[in-house]
Amino acid sequence: MENALVLIVEDEPEIVEILEAYLGREGFRTVSASDGNTGLSHHQRLKPDLVILDVKLPGLDGYEVLAAIRRQADTPILMATALAEDLDKLQALRIGADDYDVKPFNPLEVVARAKAILRRTRRSSVEPVLRVGELSVDMAAHMAYLDLQGGRRALDLTRTEFRILAHMARWPNRAFERSELVDACLPEGEALERTVDSHMSNLRRKLASAGANGILSGVRGVGYRLAML
Template sequence: MTDALILIVEDEPEIAEILETYFAREGFRVICARDGTTGLAHHQRLRPDLVVLDIKLPGQDGYEVLAAIRRRGETPVIMVTALAEDLDKLQALRIGADDYVVKPFNPLEVVARAGAVLRRTMGRGPDHLLRLGPLTVDPEAYRAVIDAAAGPLPLELTPTEFRILAHMARFPGRAFGRAELVDACLPEGAALDRTVDSHVSNLRRKLAAAEADGMLEAVRGIGYRLDMPHVR
């Protein structure tokens, strides 16, 4: 769970930086937005596992952002706001917030609450599915799907390409050496490093064709890394 992607939508830079630091310290991946419109764009493109959302935001406020997220699906949302009135809290919970934290707050408490929400909500789908942004991998069904603009798009992969993708999806953001990929995904023969390069090249081409360009990257001097597009 600690490799989950957290989207922080907060217009106060100091608060956003504090939250980002504490989430990253616990092993979470983090992306930040300073306004509601940017936050919704990140949510649409990156499919975060949880959103930490302020209410008073430039442009679209937190209530509007929360309502838009709920129209899209069930991404858990924790409201973090200076609005302490019961009416504000009830409105957020009625729209669909999973939790509500009032400023000033202890950042450790926010991270702990996020962990509790994730443990509760990540059980909504099959445990064996591997999800990374627009990519969903089902190791049991040997099926990989990209959530493209026009809808779910299955990837037509060879067995070796699928094994490489599934193996890397279990450890997003980690750099894999070629020899490690050979041992984990090509156990049937004495595969060479250039054989892995060929499989990965084909896999990258298929991901790019399915609107997932940039997820599988070469790491100079090491091998390859699968991660969220443009998120580190």
């Protein structure tokens, strides 16, 4: 984690200065951008290890930057914004944010969240391929795919969807409660259990579209199960 590069996309210079100071003390390198277009350009050019992203930005807003990054890469993204409504958080998580912190925030907490995200993502890079029937989850490549009669079909998943699928693939046929999936797979902070239903709906649709209809199912009164086809 030492020497990891953090891109801060924030238009308030005071906040940038504080985050750079606290991250620097922990051994992070930082680069900043004060608008969405520059932030996206920095991401494409510098390939940071983590992005701390505001929502209200000149030019492209944070949601647009988040969506653009997700179309190109799976770089971990921590949203840090004054927008505190549940709908704002859900929108960011649905687009693919890894975590969400609300201003005014404690810079020590932001650093702790950044470390937790990087630990989580880097830990997954040394894990094996998990297999549940025709489904394979390659932790090192951060890919999930189905090996069917018609050939291999890759699944286009957000980081959170991949994390949920990988967690469930470790224990096939087990019923998972929503609260467990929140704790294990969703970003730290104010993750909501109903957010799991949204991610599961997207996962089921993507699995079914790829030819694995029924592999992910709801368990009445409990939560969800990933079962072999």
